[in-house]
Structures are given as structure tokens and as C-alpha cells.
Amino acid sequence: MLYFQLVIMAGTVMLAYYFEYTDTFAVHVQGFFCYDTTFTKPYLGPEDSSAVPPFLLYAVVSGLPTLLITITETVMFLIQYTSKEFDRSEKSVATGDCCYLNPLVRRTFRFLGVYTFGLFIVDIFVNAGQVVTGNLAPYFLTVCKPNYTALGCKQAVRYISHQEACTGNQDDILRARKTFPSKEAALSVYAALYLAMYVTCTVHAKGTHLAKPVLSLGFMCLALLTGLNRVAEYRNHWSDVLAGFFIGSAIATFLVVCVVHNFKGKLLLSDESPAELPTNPGVLSMGRVESPLEKYIASQNHITFAEVT
Template identity: 60%
Template sequence: MFYFQLVIMAGTVLLAYYFEYTETFPVHIQGFFCFDKAFSKPYPGPEDSSKAPPVVVYSLVTAIPTVMILIGELASFFSKPEALQERTILTADCCYFNPLLRRIVRFLGVYSFGLFTTTIFANAGQVVTGNQTPHFLTACRPNYTALGCHSALQYISEQRACTGNPYLIASARKSFPSKDAALSTYCAIYTVMYITMAWRTKGTRLTKPTLCLTLLSLAVLVGVVRVAEYRNHWSDVLAGYATGGAIAAFLVRKTH
């Protein structure tokens, strides 16, 4: 069973890699209406210039749950009387784990699996739908004269309608769902549920609610920034919230 789980984890990581860093799964090309105001917002700049840049989001969704799980498990283990602390070495087909290490590996392993799964779901939704971002036409830079656009009701379906930077155009076709919103919500929901179920706080009633509300607020803030900077529509962000939240709730319910 341990080896089988490793194979599943490796396959999940590879699939996430192919979605994220290769063109194995091409983006669906959607058409657009001439002069569509919903897709004519100004270009917000590269992702790194965002107020919630991907490098910060990805770092936080990795670091926060890791720290919270380590704190929770270590505090739970060392708060027990020495006579009640488990010292038995548990086996996992080939490996030997101390019970404390086993719990930490289990929680972090499940979280990592869900994180890559959320990435796959978000990327799959983006390449299958090909929904455009609010700044799509700004990145696309269509030649309306050559396309014969005379009315806002005219629909353009030509794949070569865009004259802008190919990389920016491809990125502008990946709006639904918002991956950053999905990952941040997955992180927040999983960590909140872990804190609620596993942490045992004595002497204070506000520690857990404060931590949980802070994490949820940060996840919501990521989506708000995406919309405010014209990188996603509200529908994209809400779909990302739903995707990340559903995966987190499912994994916690089935594994904890």
C-alpha cells in the first residue's frame, strides 16, 4: 500500500508538471465579440508585478500549513505526560516511523497531494474552457479593420485574429478558474480544518478563531486582488474558491 501511494503521488506531480510547464495540453481557442468591453481592460503587467505575485502565494501555501502542522503535532506530543507518549516504532511496508513522525508525514503528505490535485483541476479547467481574462483584447491587439469589425455584435472566431505577444495571448486565455484563488482557498480550508480538529488550546478561546479567520481572509484577499488588477473575472475567482475549498474538505473528511 505504501508503494502504491508513492506511485499515485508521483503520477499526480507529473501530471501537474505537464499542465504547468509544457504544451502537452493545448488551450482551447475561444472567439470574441468586436470591441467587447468585458475583455478590454488595461493590461495589468506581468504576474510578478501583482500585489499578490505567484511566488508569494505559492510560498505561503507551502509554508503556512507546514508550520501549523509541525506546531500542532509537536505541541500535542510533548504536552502529553511522558508515560502516555507513544514510543512504538510503526512500520509502513519498508520504512520505520516514530508515531510523531508518522502523523506529521501523513498530514503533510495528504496536504501535498491535495495541493497538486488542486493545481491539476485549475489548469485543466483553464485549458479546456479557454475563457479570456478581462484584459484579453488588450493583450490580443486584434486588427479590427482587417477583421471587418463594424459592430459590437460581430463575433470573431479566427484563430489568427490576434497580433500581440503569443505568450501574453496564451496567458490571457487561461482565466477560468483562477488558480491562485483555488490554491489559496485550498490552503486556508485545509489548515483551518486541521487547526479546528487537531489543536488543543488551553487558557485562551481566541487563538484558534483568530488564526482561522486570518487564513480565510488572506485567501479571500488573493481573489480580490486578482479581480481588482483585471487578471480574472469574479466568476473565475468564485470558481477557484469552490474548487480549492471542495478538494480540501473532501480530503480532510476522508483522511482525518
């Protein structure tokens, strides 16, 4: 199953790469009416000049969840490691069984793996929507710079549907044709909702009844401000931002509920004692050894660590 999951992850990354950095999928050329005020908003410069530039957004949606999940899982492990539950546990494992992986490492990498997979899925959904619809940005006519005289727009309002109508910079024009749904809105709300549900479902320490909702609402507020900024800078329409919010929220909810099961799962060890291993006279039998890892695994009868598939 691990190799199968790696193949799926590699295919997802490759598809996202082809959407993002190649012209394999041509953008639909949507027409426009002459002097349409919907698309004559001012162009405030490339994306790097935005109040929320791409490098900042990508750094936050990739770095913040990694840092938060890693720190949270480590703190939970240390708290359980030092608790009295280890002393009350009498479970043991044979040192010859070498196929155990530290639950801390497994949980951290699986939660982050599911999150990373979701990021690429959001990117694919957004890019597919932008390529298929070809919706025009609010500043489209500003960068398109159509020759209205040559297009015959002086006498009557005409619908222009051919790509050669634009005389502006081709890169700016192409970017202005890819606005629905908003990628920034989708990625930001996906990261915010995933982290909010992770904090709510995972952290059960005393004194966090108010801290958890405040932290979760803070994440959602940042995502909302990102969408509002896209509209305020005339880079997206309201419909683009709302569609991005819907896609990001839907994918985050699906992954948390159906894949990681609200970050809860089966116990690593059942209450029943494990069956005795068959003995082999030709092999020297090894005694049972009590170790921190053994104690940590045994403690999972008290704290549930999710088996994420």
C-alpha cells in the same frame, strides 16, 4: 500500500507538470465580439508585478502549512511527553519489535503528505478547467490587439473565432486565455481551509477557544483578499475567482473529512494487553525495556493520534 501511494503521488506530480510546463494539452481557442468591453480592461503587466505575485503565493501555501503543522505536532508531543499520563501508563513493548515508527514523525509526514497531494490535485483541476474552457481574461483584447479593419468590424459587430485575429505578444495572449477557474483563488482557499480545519480539530489546549477561530478566520481572510486582488487587478473575472474558491474548498473538505477523518482516527494501542509473542528456545529472549517511545505510544490511549491512509 506505501509503494502504491508513492506511485499515485508520482503520477499526480507528473500530470501537474505536463499541464503546467508543456503544451501537451492545447488551450481551447474561444472567440470574441469586436469591441467587447468585457475584455478591454487595462493590462497591468505580467504576474510578477501583481500585489500577490506567484512566488509569494506558492511560498505561503507551501511553507506556512509545513511550519504550522510541524510546530503544532512537536508541541503536542512535548506536552504529552512531560505530562503525568506517562507515569500512569504501564504499557510496554518488546525491544525485538523494530517496526514501530515514531507517531510524531508519522502524523507529521502523513498530514503534510495529504496536504501536498491536495495541492497538486487542485493544480490539475484548475489547469484542466483552463485548458478546456479557454475563457478570456478581462484584459484579453488589450494584449490581443486585433486589427478591427482587417476583421471587418467597422460596419457591424462580428464574432471572431480564429486565433490569427490577434497581433500581440503570443505569451500574453495564451496567458489571457487561461483564467477560468482562478488558480490563485483555488490554491489560497485550499491552504486556508485545510489549516483552519487542522487547527480546529487538532488543538485542544486550554485557553485556545478564542485563538483557534481567530487564527482560522485569519487564514480565510487572506484567501479572500487574494481573490479580491485578482479581480481588482483585472486578471480574473468574478466567476473565475468564485469557481477557484469552490474547487479549493471542495478538495480541502474531501481530504479532511474522508481521508484524514477530521484528523482523528484509531488508537495506536487498544486497552487490551497484547498477545504474548511465541518464544523460540534457539533465540535469546530479550527483556522488556521502558523507553520514552514506549511511553509515548502507550499514552495514545489517552490522546488519539490519527491513522491517515
